[in-house]
Amino acid sequence: MGKKILILANHFITIYAFRKEVIQCMVEEGNEVYISTPADEQNKYFEDMGCKIIETPMDRRGTNPLKDMKLVSEYKKIMKQVHPDIIFSYTVKPNIYGTMASNSLKLKQVCNITGTGATFLKESVLSKIVRMLYKASVKKCYKVFFQNTGDRQYFVDHGMVGKNIDRIPGSGVNLDQHTFTEMPSDDVVNFMFIGRVMGVKGVDQYLDCAKAIHEKYPNTCFYIAGWNEEEEYKKIVAEYEKAGAVKYIGFRKDIDSWIRKCHCTILPSLGGEGVPNVLLESAATGRVCIASRINGSSDVIEDGVTGYLYETGNSKSLIEKVEKFLTLNFEEKKAMGIAGHDKVEKEFNREIVIKKYMDEVETA
Numbered sequence: 001m002g003k004k005i006l007i008l009a010n011h012f013i014t015i016y017a018f019r020k021e022v023i024q025c026m027v028e029e030g031n032e033v034y035i036s037t038p039a040d041e042q043n044k045y046f047e048d049m050g051c052k053i054i055e056t057p058m059d060r061r062g063t064n065p066l067k068d069m070k071l072v073s074e075y076k077k078i079m080k081q082v083h084p085d086i087i088f089s090y091t092v093k094p095n096i097y098g099t100m101a102s103n104s105l106k107l108k109q110v111c112n113i114t115g116t117g118a119t120f121l122k123e124s125v126l127s128k129i130v131r132m133l134y135k136a137s138v139k140k141c142y143k144v145f146f147q148n149t150g151d152r153q154y155f156v157d158h159g160m161v162g163k164n165i166d167r168i169p170g171s172g173v174n175l176d177q178h179t180f181t182e183m184p185s186d187d188v189v190n191f192m193f194i195g196r197v198m199g200v201k202g203v204d205q206y207l208d209c210a211k212a213i214h215e216k217y218p219n220t221c222f223y224i225a226g227w228n229e230e231e232e233y234k235k236i237v238a239e240y241e242k243a244g245a246v247k248y249i250g251f252r253k254d255i256d257s258w259i260r261k262c263h264c265t266i267l268p269s270l271g272g273e274g275v276p277n278v279l280l281e282s283a284a285t286g287r288v289c290i291a292s293r294i295n296g297s298s299d300v301i302e303d304g305v306t307g308y309l310y311e312t313g314n315s316k317s318l319i320e321k322v323e324k325f326l327t328l329n330f331e332e333k334k335a336m337g338i339a340g341h342d343k344v345e346k347e348f349n350r351e352i353v354i355k356k357y358m359d360e361v362e363t364a
Helices: 012-028 041-049 070-082 092-104 125-136 149-157 203-216 231-242 255-261 277-284 315-326 330-347 350-363
Strands: 004-008 032-037 052-055 086-090 109-113 143-146 165-167 189-194 220-225 264-267 288-292 307-310
Touching: 004 012, 004 070, 004 092, 012 032, 012 041, 012 086, 012 350, 032 041, 032 070, 041 052, 052 070, 070 092, 086 092, 086 350, 092 109, 092 125, 109 149, 143 149, 149 165, 189 203, 189 255, 203 220, 203 231, 203 315, 220 255, 255 277, 264 277, 264 315, 277 288, 277 330, 288 315, 288 330, 307 315
Parallel strands: 004 032, 004 086, 032 052, 086 109, 109 143, 143 165, 189 220, 189 264, 264 288, 288 307
Antiparallel strands: none
8 A cells, every 4th residue: 555755845956856766666656745845837747747746935045044944834734734654855944844843743754964055064153053953853853864974974973863864875876867978089178067156166176277277288178067146256257268268058958968078077066065966977977077075075986996086175186186187098087987987886876765765665
């Protein structure tokens, strides 16, 4: 007999991009799946799959806990309406405010810590408040899935979880969608930054690196793919583009084809990433990855074997690793890409994640 499953999410794209396969599996196994998420015309994708959408207003980027507390009563109302056998949640607000609701109703909730964002990168009033909120909520829930070892240790060290912890390999990578392709010829070596164009994502280090490397190695090209919502960075990126250091291609729905054109993906993030899907998808395609030595990235990249890790926030260190990559001959570049593919195929296949979730549904 099927179970009633409630999923708490903050946006259509976060469940579509990384969780659609597990939701599909839940539906196919005869379970009744409800998804609480903000209104979005694209939610129809999951309705067509057989899910029931419960539109739930949420300020995804807001940092006022007093305003966000109304989510607790909203979630309580939803839970009383659905009577779920098990609840799954993703991202900070659904995790915190969802567990406050489910704990009070004595319901079983599995939280997924998809990364900590910028919250804990430096000590602040907000970081103290968020730690306190985790202790009041997630610490008491049924189970917490961590995506990387560093985040798990941080939560343990700060008493934000109890013995209710488990590990999954990020969101996993769909190996049917992100298939291995041969490395393109390296007459021109292409690098790619994929992400929101902002300081916390390390775009300053990427720009420094692109300028220094392109001047020394003219047969290189540095692409930037992603939203650029900050006026300051619109100007900065435009200046670097005018100087020939980078090519800004904006947000791309066809990002897979751009990854295939490149030899190496660079993720210079300053932290808070979970397990970066950008690295998983690039490695699955057979591309070398270079990233800052942060939680998550260091779980994906085997330094010197599948790519390189450099000192976080240090442009000079990034430049050194990119030069190291450029000095490899073509066969060595290819071999590094193949090693990356083999690692994610073995350790980060999305099927592993799906099985973990379905095991939880079965025992609910």
